[in-house]
Amino acid sequence: MTNQTDTQTNAAIEVDDLVTHYGTTRILNHVDMQVNTGEIMVIMGGSGSGKSTLLRYMLGLHQATSGSIKLLGHDITKISAQEMDDLRKNMGVSFQGGALFNSMTVGENVCLPLHEHTNLDENTIQIMGRMKLSVVNLGGFDDLMPAQLSGGMIKRAALARAIVMDPKLLFFDEPSAGLDPVAAAELDDLILRIRKALNTTIVVVTHDLDSTFRIADRITVLDKGKILMIGTVEEVRNSDNQRIQSLLNREARHVEINADEYLKELTGQKE
Amino acid sequence: MLKTFTEKLGKTTLRGVEELGYSLALLVESFYWLFFGFRRRQAIKLPSIFAQMMHIGIQALPIVAILAFAIGMMLAIQGIATLKTFGAESQVVLGIALSVTREFAPLIIGILVAGRSGSALAARIGTMQIAQEIDALRVIGISPVRYLMTPAMLAMLVMLPALTFFADLIALFGGGVYSSLELGMSLQAYADRTIEVLKIDDITQGLYKSLVFAVIITLVSFVNGFSVTAGAEGVGKATTRSVVLSITYIIIADMVFTFFLTH
Structure with a gap:
């Protein structure tokens, strides 16, 4: 199942000609991208650009209309459920709201993947959980419930859970959303530290420009479900593409109005 | 007008068929994890089943006792009052027992x-759905059906018949208390007469029904919980819908069951 070409090109993640739909609406339109091993790739774009959708497909949460997504050489659009389960042990995800299980303590949350996927004894699991919590500066917080944590702490606890199995791939959905600038910067530092320590391949979906420029090796810019550009921070900054420049300069989008479509919208006609 | 009505009818039918298909798929999946979970190294964990059994069964005992006792008494009151017209009050034991x-x-x-x-x-699953906890389970490599639904299904399948049997005993006792006061018969005589008239089939008939109800409640709750998309309001709607649908299906299933078991 391991693909020789992928190993040679050093691609940890390879998205090839991905097309996805939500109902009958096309969301992603022939998306191609690669993320190299140990690289931090930031996917950015405005609201509705399809960046979160792209992440959800990379996580194997939905079935694509066409195209392929290879993670560590395995095409997740084709592999069996068992193979996907095994692959997921090499993946960690930090969701936008943290997605900690509210009925469990922080410690139980962090240790859950170890309980489910390993045969380690309870003491070892507890020690590993506490180690990961101290990596994200939450040492001693393992007995608290998620509801007792602040927004920044929830994100860090979710990160501890994401890295508890030492994954090769780490995904972040809007890590800085809802955080104050200091907490957001701390989380950025954590992401950089984790990459340095574990050489993890990291994909970050965000619309936070400061954070993007701080952590990205390369940036993928999405717009209306299509890739506008993939390049280094410098290349994206210096791009003469108008859409990219208005995204970087936080300019409001001009809404293109088609008279016929607008009339249909007003009269409530669908197709 | 006609087109709108037909469209609505079509959409509702389609949604109903979709939901039925989804329910059947969930049912099959929950039993798949029960019997074959260990093969995928995702066996069902006993503590989660016990936790559900505690919530569904043990914690419901006080309210079940009160309801069952009141129903037993109510049946005795009605039975004696009705049978009095025929002078057949003593037959109330048979009426209550069956x-x-x-x-x-x-x-x-x-x-x-x-x-x-x-x-x-339904509320728990719906809340987990909107907080992305269900997605979090899936990306950790834990099947939400195996982790959440199968333990609940098993707990329901064990606890509903157990609660039903418990309710049988308490309701019969409630009927006995009223009958002994009203008819002047001793509780011992009431109990002897109940054992005499009751056949094992009468009790198992009720227990079989409770197994079907267990599957209905679990499926309806999870289908509605997993389908939540629209925030807190969605959770509220899913909860209400799951209770109303469960009770409706339970009563319809009961009618069908009773028809076949009495023919």
């Missing part, structure tokens, strides 16, 4: 558990 074991105990337990635990399950 209606409690065959009908009232399983039905009341089904409705109670749908309202108490079915709503809690």
Whole structure:
């Protein structure tokens, strides 16, 4: 199942000609991208650009209309459920709201993947959980419930859970959303530290420009479900593409109005 | 006008068929994890089943006892009052024994558990859905059906018949208390007469029904919980919908069951 070409090109993640739909609406339109091993790739774009959708497909949460997504050489659009389960042990995800299980303590949350996927004894699991919590500066917080944590702490606890199995791939959905600038910067530092320590391949979906420029090796810019550009921070900054420049300069989008479509919208006609 | 009506009818039918298909798929998947989970190294964990059994069964005992006792008394009051017109009050024991074991105990337990635990399950799953906890389970490599639904299904399948049997005993006792006061018969005589008239089939009929109700409550709660998309309001709607649908299906299933078991 391991693909020789992928190993040679050093691609940890390879998205090839991905097309996805939500109902009958096309969301992603022939998306191609690669993320190299140990690289931090930031996917950015405005609201509705399809960046979160792209992440959800990379996580194997939905079935694509066409195209392929290879993670560590395995095409997740084709592999069996068992193979996907095994692959997921090499993946960690930090969701936008943290997605900690509210009925469990922080410690139980962090240790859950170890309980489910390993045969380690309870003491070892507890020690590993506490180690990961101290990596994200939450040492001693393992007995608290998620509801007792602040927004920044929830994100860090979710990160501890994401890295508890030492994954090769780490995904972040809007890590800085809802955080104050200091907490957001701390989380950025954590992401950089984790990459340095574990050489993890990291994909970050965000619309936070400061954070993007701080952590990205390369940036993928999405717009209306299509890739506008993939390049280094410098290349994206210096791009003469108008859409990219208005995204970087936080300019409001001009809404293109088609008279016929607008009339249909007003009269409530669908197709 | 006609087009809109036809469109609505079509959409509702389509949604109903979709939901039925989804329910059947969930049912199959929950049993798949129960029997083959260990092969995928995702066996069902006993503590999670016990936790659900505690919530669905043990914690419901006080309210079940109160309801069952009141229903037993109510049947005795009605039975004696009605049978008095024929001078056949002594037949009330037969009436209570059969209606409690065959009908009232399983039905009341089904409705109670749908309202108490079915709503809690739908609300919990719905909240987990909107907080992305279900997605988090999937990306950790844990099947939400295996982790959340199979333990609940097993707990329902064990606890509903257990609660029904418990309700049988308490309702018969309630009927006995009133009958002994009204008719002057001793509780011992009432108990002897009940054992004499009751057949094992009467009790198992009620227990079989409760197994069907257990599957209905679990499926309806999880289908509605997993389908939540629209925030807090969605959770509220899913909870209400799951209770109303569970009770409706329980009563319809009860009618169908009773028809076949009495023919």
